[in-house]
Amino acid sequence: MTEPVLKVENLSVDYDVGAGVFHAASNVSFTLPPGRVVGIVGETGCGKSTLGQAIPRLLPEPPAVIRSGKIIFQGTDLVPVPKNKLPMVRGTSIGMIFQEPLNSLNPAFRVYDQIAESIQIRHWREIGDLPMFQPGPTPFDYSHRELPKAEQVLTKPFLPGEKVQEAARHRLVSRDDYKREVLDYLRLVRINDPETILHLYPHELSGGMRQRIMIAMTLSQKPTLLIADEPTSALDVTIQAQVLTLMKELIEEVHASILFISHDLGVVAEMADDLGVMYAGALVEIGPIAEVFKSPRHPYTKALLRAIPSQYKTDGPLASIPGNVPNLSRLPSGCSFHPRCPLAQAICRADPPPALPDTPHAAACHFSDQVASLP
């Protein structure tokens, strides 16, 4: 088994704000094998976005603090990396798609310039002008800078065309080559006639288009790991469907490793191979998505699934989970979910649940086996 692309071990992230210390992530651990899509779901405020942005160390460090844990990306722990070396990991190794495409594209630059900038960074790294993250024992040592092996660069299967392969062997200097690549990536995200939008500004495009451009921009750097932070939450449903279809096709073409964060169970159900459920900063359940849906091992997951308004329930009140999500600065003792859990026992208030076992489908509950066997 090849080593996982991403292995998060006991990651705890706190926010040190004047009003208190918010435990946005508590002891989160999971693994992302290469080529798989792991979905993380949770309500607003459960810590999933924090997790997503903590992995490439994108959180502003003064209020956010990584208290403990490791973020092992391709064998290297990212937590102790000094801030000035972080840009090397981002872009070509880890890419990110954000939620609100108007905000995530620079409003002052044209589409062409933004994508071309991404491509330029990637090219400079490939030809050694800029330091690039190399997985291995000395990941940031670029004293052995040499032209990367073309095979390494080119075996990623989503290179759009032959001509681009040729160009990557040599130094790209001409504007035409950049333009060709930009157009190729725009076509990759299923934008017809991409020449017509190159000169436009983000505010002149529709939401779905912007999100596609965002995806093209990120993919053009050929990242090993792609983190999608609620990429469709700001789109309306029809556009959402289009973008999701696109992403699914790309996943098949690209064999990317994706961490897909969403609050929408339906979206995640379409995209993910594994599902992780977060509650109050903790990862309460993780496992293959079909299994999690079929027999959840955590009461929260079970209650969630039951609470979804489904088409075959025509009468009676909607099932909901009583109570409120706890304030992250004042987490309940023991298991964070115990005040709202219908199966809570004394031990749940006293002791935190055991750490997630190594099984493929695991839950952080004292009674996970019993929950799994419930109807």
Next chain:
Amino acid sequence: MGRSTSDLLVFLGKRLLQLLPVLFGTILLTFVVTHVAAGNTACARWYPHAKPNVIAHCQAQFALPLYTQFFNYFTQLLQGNWGADQYGTAVFPVIASSLPATLELVFAALFLMIVIGIPLGVIAAQYAGRWADHLVRVFYLSGWATPTYVGAIIAADFLARGLGLPSGGEFSTTSVPFPRITHMSVVDALLAGNLPFTVDALSHLILPAAVLAFINMGIATRMTRTSMLEVLPLDFVKSARMKGLSNFVVLYKHALRNALITTTTVLGVEAGALLAGTVVIEEVFGWPGIGAYAFAAIGGAGRPNFDGAIAVVVVFAIGVVVANLIADILYGVLDPRVDWR
């Protein structure tokens, strides 16, 4: 989207047209403010040592109905007849030859404010709430709290000696071996290809420009800081970081480009403050611009130069209006969402 070149011309044209009523209002207001007093006392005050026929002429002017006065005033203004001081020296030529020196000073100060003030604002935003932010704040608020003359005197008397810089005038010598084409010291020396004099002119320019910039630095720095604070948490900054760009590029290419949009809005205020500051600075540093001219026109005891003072007021007001216009145009250019039609 209305942002092609022809649209730009339309945009400029519209803005210029809007300029005219404000200019007119400015001149009107100047006129009202200065002619509000009755004729007798005013005339005696303006021309205390003048010949009786001058005073009589002045009083006759004031006896006319107001709109006639204004009409005369306006037409004379347009014709370049801006009056004379009480000794008969025409005002307009003096102003025309002194204005470039003031412009040189103001542009130099503006340059310093941009080159120092804007990065300071970025730093303050980057380290908001921490000691770097506090330092920047103390810096620009100290500048703001320093009266212009205090700063000028300190600079001219102490800093000049301490730094080995000259403390007055445009050049070290009273006459220069090249023609004064533009009346701007550095420009003239450059045009004449005279390097030693260019350096000399620069060394004379730097202190007054620095004082002027220091005092007014806060306007730009504060606005940049606020703007950057609004821009930094936005997702596109995170996107830029995720592209693998260095912190410097993210801040100065991506974030600042958007933050500058609102910073341009204070350009008009800056221009007004800078122009007002030149009055004292030029006087203390012996810089031959219209600020010094205005200072002498009013401040000099017993030698008031009424027409000269009015002329300077009009010129300054026009300067501020033009600066506002430029700021408006800059805003329209920098913010891609502004439609030029």
Next chain:
Amino acid sequence: MTPTPPSPGTPIPSSGSPPIPTAPPAPRVPPAPSVGRARRTRSGVVGLYRVLRANPLSFIGFIVVTFIAILALFVVFAPHLVAHYGAQQETGVYNSGPTLFQWPPSLAHPFGTDGASYDIFSEVMLALPTDLGIGFAIAGFALIVGGGLGLVAGFWDKPGSLSGYTSSFIMRVTDVFLAFPSLVLALALVASIGKGTIQAMIAIMLTWWPYYVRLVRGEVLAVKHLPYVTAARAAGVRETKILTRHVLRNVLEPVIVYFTLDIGTVLVIFSTISFVGVGVPYPSNAPEWGSMMSFYQENYPFQIYWWAITFPALAIFVTVLSFSLLGDGLRDVLDPRSRRALAESGAHEPPPEANVGEPPVLPVPAMTAAPSNVGVDVGGVP
């Protein structure tokens, strides 16, 4: 029943409010150039305390301002307590002969004396209430006149109607007045109505009120279209009640900030005008720092008699700096743009969770077309 995988578009039902509070200032609202906000629910005093505590500089400013205010009160009501080191006419002691400049010994004359044996410390103290009063008067005038006009221009704003024309007219006049730097207009005024303190004050007043018009009008316009105001109107709340309750409260906050800052700014400008020779001549019974400095600068060479100019200058500097520190710190918390900006900055940023559904925040070109600029944060002050 086996739950079928839900289809896209069914978000997780969220129970209750987000557990992570947004930073002390308000929830996010769709922006205008200067965005109003939900009313702060904290009471004024507690809010002020938090404000001051947040920024050590503004706290220092607050302390110094309070000290100066108390000092001014002393000077007004009990001058002999403060300025007792030989008040203005200390005859008999130094009468004999010329040139009695003394170095500033610590006990007898802390700031030294000048040639006419005026104790400079007393002079500086006596000038304190004058200068403070001038600052308050000018800023207050600007606030009332400018604020009033801004309210009118903001409320009666329907384009194409009489109210629209009124508002337009007010804004054009404001633009014209805005074009004059204060010192410059003071020169013009002096030429026509002569020198004097009142003339100088009028000059600054005339050039200062426009800033408040733009500030207040911008605030009113921003608040007028906020969802909760529209909701109040739809619920049938009377227009005047909306005006007083919602709009005024929101308008008051940035106005207070600028007023505090302006006291300092106006003081500096007034003293500069005095220095140029327009203000009250010195010596007089009501000294003023700027005119003191002008007099000393002319008559006493700075190299030898440095204390004559230094101490009034220091007085101005400390006063203005403390007011500015206080106002600048207040602005971080009260001014809608700065407050929102600081709330979203790293200093207080809540976790990314709270950013769901946030619309773009870049400022939009403001409503006032006109040659002058967009934006409301453009006071005459930084």
